[in-house]
């Protein structure tokens with residue numbers, strides 16, 4: 316089953332946290348990293364987040380730079396990449412920023428466990444893909460996206476979606492900006508949460524980039540089994 320070239324982009328603290336224990340967003344990146352993130356969005360066919368991120372941060376996932384949106388339009392693309400939310404139980408509020416801000420296609424991926432009336436109200440706002448029994452079946456979803464012409468997929472978290480994708484061997488590369496703060500908290504989300512790997516199964520990665528950026532460092536990893 317072909318799947319898109321898929322990369323995770325995230326910002327984490329020195330201690331590997333991506334938000335506070337109350338799941339409140341923290342500004343970890345500086346302006347240079349946000350600019351880099353915007354370029355990644357602008358150069359991707361689609362940007363994906365989990366419903367936990369939408370409920371916590373209410374992101375719009377739009378390309379922020381006027382120039383970059385204009386360049387996409389000039390290339391015959393929508394001004395924003397396709398924005399995708401993985402939302403097994405169709406919990407996304409219908410007034411979420413993703414529906415209110417920015418032009419372009421939106422896909423909500425739900426599972427068969429989603430309530431019928433919730434799914435019907437989402438169909439008025441976005442394309443709904445129902446795939447999987449209790450949770451969204453991520454390998455099937457990525458295969459459908461590839462068939463739809465999405466060949467470069469940016470993942471913007473959060474911790475559980477990142478785990479689901481890495482566990483299923485669906486991630487090609489990980490870009491993590493490590494900022495100059497310590498968040499702490501045993502329950503604060505990390506770059507990859509979930510159940511964790513057994514010792515024999517831990518993916519071993521190749522370091523393909525390391526760069527000092529403002530007061531932090533950007534690391535780029537390639538997953539060897541991808």
Ligand SMILES: NC(=O)C1=CN([C@@H]2O[C@H](COP(=O)(O)OP(=O)(O)OC[C@H]3O[C@@H](n4cnc5c(N)ncnc54)[C@H](O)[C@@H]3O)[C@@H](O)[C@H]2O)C=CC1
Nearest residue numbers: 325326333334338365366367368451472473474475476479
């Ligand atoms: N610093 C950064 O770069 C970023 C930080 N964040 C932070 O991450 C936190 C959100 O992370 P999480 O709570 O872990 O939520 P999440 O955004 O990873 O969404 C998790 C949800 O995805 C859904 N899902 C459906 N199918 C799934 C599957 N097969 N595998 C895994 N998940 C599946 C489930 O409903 C699950 O509850 C927030 O606090 C947010 O601020 C989010 C994005 C970027």
Ligand SMILES: Nc1nc(O)c(N)c(N[C@@H]2O[C@H](COP(=O)(O)O)[C@@H](O)[C@H]2O)n1
Nearest residue numbers: 325326341342343344372374375376377
């Ligand atoms: N890359 C990065 N650095 C930070 O410091 C962050 N706080 C985040 N947060 C994520 O960025 C998304 C915001 O999207 P919009 O500006 O609303 O389009 C959102 O998903 C946050 O979790 N990322």
